[in-house]
Amino acid sequence: MCKAADYLSKDTAWCAGCGNFAIREALAEALAQLKLAPHQVLLCSGIGQAAKMPHYLLVNGFNGLHGRALPPAVGAKIANISLKVIVESGDGDTYGEGGNHFIHTIRRNPDLAHFVHNNQIYGLTKGQASPTSDEGMRTAIQTSGVILPAFNPLAVALVMGAGFVARCFSGEKEHLLATMKQALEFPGYALIDILQPCVSFNKINTYAWYKKRVYFPKQHEQKDWNAALTLAREWGEQIPLGIFYNVPRPTFESRIPALANDHTPLGTRPFDPASLASIQNEFL
Amino acid sequence: MNILIGGAAGQGMETIAHLLGKALARAGFGVLAAKDYMSRVRGGHNFTCLRIEAETPWMAEQTTQLLVALNEETYNLHRRLLTENGKIIYDPELFSIPTNTGNLVPLPLESLSIKAGSKIMANTVAVGAVLALLNQETSLVETLLLETFNPELAAQNIAALHAGYNAAAKYCDGCFSLPQSGKIGQQLYLDGNQTLGMAALASGCRFLAAYPMTPATGIMAYLAEKQESHGVVVEQAEDEIAAINMALGAAFSGARSLTCTSGGGFSLMVEGVSLAGMTETPLVIIMAMRPGPATGLPTRTEQGDLEFALHAGHGEFPRAVLAATHLEDAFYRLNKAFDLAEKYQIPVIFLSDQHFADTARTVPPFDFAKLNYERHLLTAETLIKPYRRYRYTASGISPRALPGQFPNETVLADSDEHDEDGHIVEDAETRRLMTEKRLRKLESLAHEMEEPCLFGEQSGEVLLIGWGSTYGALREACTILQNKRVRASHLHFADLWPLPAAAIKALFPHFKQKICVENNATGQFAALLRRETGLVVDREILKFDGRPFLANEIVWEVEQDV
Numbered sequence: 038m039c040k041a042a043d044y045l046s047k048d049t050a051w052c053a054g055c056g057n058f059a060i061r062e063a064l065a066e067a068l069a070q071l072k073l074a075p076h077q078v079l080l081c082s083g084i085g086q087a088a089k090m091p092h093y094l095l096v097n098g099f100n101g102l103h104g105r106a107l108p109p110a111v112g113a114k115i116a117n118i119s120l121k122v123i124v125e126s127g128d129g130d131t132y133g134e135g136g137n138h139f140i141h142t143i144r145r146n147p148d149l150a151h152f153v154h155n156n157q158i159y160g161l162t163k164g165q166a167s168p169t170s171d172e173g174m175r176t177a178i179q180t181s182g183v184i185l186p187a188f189n190p191l192a193v194a195l196v197m198g199a200g201f202v203a204r205c206f207s208g209e210k211e212h213l214l215a216t217m218k219q220a221l222e223f224p225g226y227a228l229i230d231i232l233q234p235c236v237s238f239n240k241i242n243t244y245a246w247y248k249k250r251v252y253f254p255k256q257h258e259q260k261d262w263n264a265a266l267t268l269a270r271e272w273g274e275q276i277p278l279g280i281f282y283n284v285p286r287p288t289f290e291s292r293i294p295a296l297a298n299d300h301t302p303l304g305t306r307p308f309d310p311a312s313l314a315s316i317q318n319e320f321l
Numbered sequence: 322m323n324i325l326i327g328g329a330a331g332q333g334m335e336t337i338a339h340l341l342g343k344a345l346a347r348a349g350f351g352v353l354a355a356k357d358y359m360s361r362v363r364g365g366h367n368f369t370c371l372r373i374e375a376e377t378p379w380m381a382e383q384t385t386q387l388l389v390a391l392n393e394e395t396y397n398l399h400r401r402l403l404t405e406n407g408k409i410i411y412d413p414e415l416f417s418i419p420t421n422t423g424n425l426v427p428l429p430l431e432s433l434s435i436k437a438g439s440k441i442m443a444n445t446v447a448v449g450a451v452l453a454l455l456n457q458e459t460s461l462v463e464t465l466l467l468e469t470f471n472p473e474l475a476a477q478n479i480a481a482l483h484a485g486y487n488a489a490a491k492y493c494d495g496c497f498s499l500p501q502s503g504k505i506g507q508q509l510y511l512d513g514n515q516t517l518g519m520a521a522l523a524s525g526c527r528f529l530a531a532y533p534m535t536p537a538t539g540i541m542a543y544l545a546e547k548q549e550s551h552g553v554v555v556e557q558a559e560d561e562i563a564a565i566n567m568a569l570g571a572a573f574s575g576a577r578s579l580t581c582t583s584g585g586g587f588s589l590m591v592e593g594v595s596l597a598g599m600t601e602t603p604l605v606i607i608m609a610m611r612p613g614p615a616t617g618l619p620t621r622t623e624q625g626d627l628e629f630a631l632h633a634g635h636g637e638f639p640r641a642v643l644a645a646t647h648l649e650d651a652f653y654r655l656n657k658a659f660d661l662a663e664k665y666q667i668p669v670i671f672l673s674d675q676h677f678a679d680t681a682r683t684v685p686p687f688d689f690a691k692l693n694y695e696r697h698l699l700t701a702e703t704l705i706k707p708y709r710r711y712r713y714t715a716s717g718i719s720p721r722a723l724p725g726q727f728p729n730e731t732v733l734a735d736s737d738e739h740d741e742d743g744h745i746v747e748d749a750e751t752r753r754l755m756t757e758k759r760l761r762k763l764e765s766l767a768h769e770m771e772e773p774c775l776f777g778e779q780s781g782e783v784l785l786i787g788w789g790s791t792y793g794a795l796r797e798a799c800t801i802l803q804n805k806r807v808r809a810s811h812l813h814f815a816d817l818w819p820l821p822a823a824a825i826k827a828l829f830p831h832f833k834q835k836i837c838v839e840n841n842a843t844g845q846f847a848a849l850l851r852r853e854t855g856l857v858v859d860r861e862i863l864k865f866d867g868r869p870f871l872a873n874e875i876v877w878e879v880e881q882d883v
Contacts, residue, residue: 047744075729075731076724076725076726076727076728076729076730076731079574079724079725084736089745091733091735092735092745095731096731097724097725097732097733098731098732098733098735098743099570099600099733099734100733100734100735100736100737100745101566101596101600101734102566102592102593102596105562105563105566105593105596107563108558108562108563108566108567109566109567109569109573110570111567112556112567112568112569112571112572112576113570113571113573113574114570114574115528115554115571115576116571116572116575116576116578117575117723117724117725119725120574120724120725137560137562137563141558141559141563293548293554294548294549294552295527295548295552302575302723303527303554303571303575303576304527304575304577304696304723305575305723306527306552308525308694309694310523310525310689310690310692310693310694311689311690311692313522313523313551313689314686314687314689314690316523316551317509317686317689320510320511320515321507321508321510321686
């Protein structure tokens with residue numbers, strides 16, 4: 038069995054103090070505690086600092102295109118239903134460039150865990166507004182401050198019918214680990230929006246800024262969709278953390294005929310073209 | 322024998338053509354049905370040309386012996402193409418034709434349909450009428466109706482069929498004589514999209530992600546219908562970007578994967594093509610071409626995206642480009658596309674077009690035993706530990722393992738430049754080595770390309786050069802020219818990239834006039850030939866009005882010079 042340290046394969050290229058470190062360590066710990074061997078896990082990502090995660094964890098990885106972390110994950114899961122599929126990318130990749138896939142993947146409800154590193158800024162391109170940047174944030178591009186309202190990923194996820202919707206903070210690592218484990222075991226699409234400071238480019242949403250605002254709501258009923266939506270919309274002086282909603286519904290895979298009674302990967306099922314000759318009879 | 326069936330979308334011309342085509346195919350005739358339709362669900366002007374011969378025709382013909390005009394527009398647009406002894410079936414209660422030179426077959430199609438049970442069977446009435454004029458029995462169509470509809474609807478349609486048959490029989494008793502049937506043995510009757518769908522399924526394709534786009538949607542429809550019975554997964558993606566990326570994910574974890582689209586959708590997929598090149602993920606992409614730019618002519622045909630297919634995707638990486646020429650070949654060639662994709666771990670673009678996709682023909686049953694199914698995967702015996710996805714090899718092909726295939730071995734694919742393990746790197750040396758590794762695959766890939774097929778002598782006056790779906794028109798044009806004692810040959814390319822150039826280099830000096838015939842405005846294949854071989858054709862015959870070449874058009878053009 039692997040220990041958490043066994044998954045931490047390489048040195049990272051992240052800045053000292055980056056929120057990504059805690060996320061990486063929590064995920065390694067979650068995989069170890071759930072006894073998931075490296076070859077059983079597939080980590081898909083797009084492009085960005087967060088999307089480098091497949092290089093820093095010893096598991097299978099598909100580090101694809103910017104904004105396109107989800108579609109390969111869905112395809113890979115269908116082709117091999119026994120893989121534990123995780124998607125990890127940043128706020129720009131997931132909610133900006135990949136917004137359409139975010140919406141439609143939630144509708145599909147494939148069994149995958151989606152961990153979004155949300156630092157409210159574009160880090161890799163050195164500090165432009167992201168879809169989750171708060172109004173008024175000044176950058177080299179948004180010179181008079183962001184004029185668009187911030188994208189609310191958790192509210193969107195709830196409205197689209199996501200079964201598992203949670204918010205974590207990289208500064209609350211134990212809570213992050215526990216929530217990740219639940220997301221990984223949730224049967225269906227599970228989203229954790231993980232607040233994470235960018236120490237180099239986001240001078241507003243710092244570690245201290247988050248620390249001051251995050252709190253754990255008392256007595257929240259995870260099956261209450263309206264209560265979940267209220268929490269998802271709470272942002273400002275108080276930012277709630279936790280699993281806001283947790284109600285499974287049938288997964289995408291469970292509704293695909295080819296996967297209903299056979300969990301053999303699609304690619305390794307025996308096949309002989311000659312055995313299919315009779316399919317042309319419909320054209321006789 | 323040519324029959325043109327025309328009307329507004331929604332009048333059921335396709336049903337008429339399908340019933341007649343399939344029945345005549347079962348009766349042992351060689352049949353071809355070419356569709357010409359507009360991008361609308363109701364109204365407009367759509368028609369199908371049905372050609373019936375003793376042997377399977379290669380192309381539709383311009384003139385017609387029998388015009389089935391379901392509306393006045395069909396009559397106005399096509400009456401000039403009627404041959405001298407041709408006949409026109411029409412409904413005099415819908416519109417009138419002023420002068421009758423003995424060629425009119427006025428039938429109250431709609432009234433007869435209502436009498437048989439409902440208004441919507443006017444097309445079945447027309448089928449009965451056509452059978453009467455062709456001196457054919459109704460029994461084969463009756464069988465088809467019984468196969469298609471529930472007993473009650475079938476009975477109504479059979480009544481409508483008989484009504485049309487009896488009404489038309491009064492006008493002429495066997496106006497037309499069909500050629501002798503049974504010469505070609507049992508035949509399939511299907512179109513290009515069905516052929517490609519079936520070839521994909523029989524090649525072991527297990528996953529198709531696509532976004533519906535004319536004229537490629539038929540491939541999706543074929544495979545979607547096989548989901549329950551044959552374990553293939555078809556996912557209608559939210560857009561073409563998702564489609565290609567899903568297909569790549571499925572390929573990465575081991576499924577033989579496919580996506581299909583037309584030029585506009587392929588435009589959205591292009592970054593994914595580049596990703597397939599960089600991650601060395603096998604993928605077959607069928608691009609059914611239609612005229613662009615932009616939305617262009619959505620339901621028409623063109624060979625305008627050859628250069629696009631050759632160059633799509635940023636960066637330099639190996640790919641193969643193959644084309645559908647005719648049904649008999651395309652079935653096996655798509656199988657080759659799947660094999661090349663996995664053997665070389667590259668994207669393979671398979672070019673089709675609306676003309677190929679929508680034209681139905683009779684063809685002999687396919688030999689499924691000829692299809693190749695080899696996955697080119699690493700086995701436990703050949704695994705070298707630790708597994709490295711991008712291991713340097715002499716051929717440039719790194720042994721391919723799937724995630725989860727081997728305990729304790731992981732597989733990492735990366736769209737960034739990477740080292741042998743798949744980890745992101747930026748150093749100059751690795752970059753150079755990896756680029757060389759990927760491009761090295763082209764050397765052996767080039768040897769897999771089939772030389773173009775030659776119809777006719779190895780020397781002569783005229784060499785007609787074509788590629789893709791113009792095969793039928795060129796083949797027929799060549800035969801017509803040969804019958805006119807023009808020493809013409811026809812050289813046709815199906816494997817396009819890497820371009821197999823040996824045959825054409827050898828043939829070029831032995832023909833007086835080398836003519837490249839293409840369904841586009843800029844002569845894209847001629848340009849490719851020039852670029853790769855230095856060979857310059859003497860003339861280009863180009864057609865870019867959204868319609869396929871007809872054989873006589875090519876003959877006419879060639880005769881201007883000979």
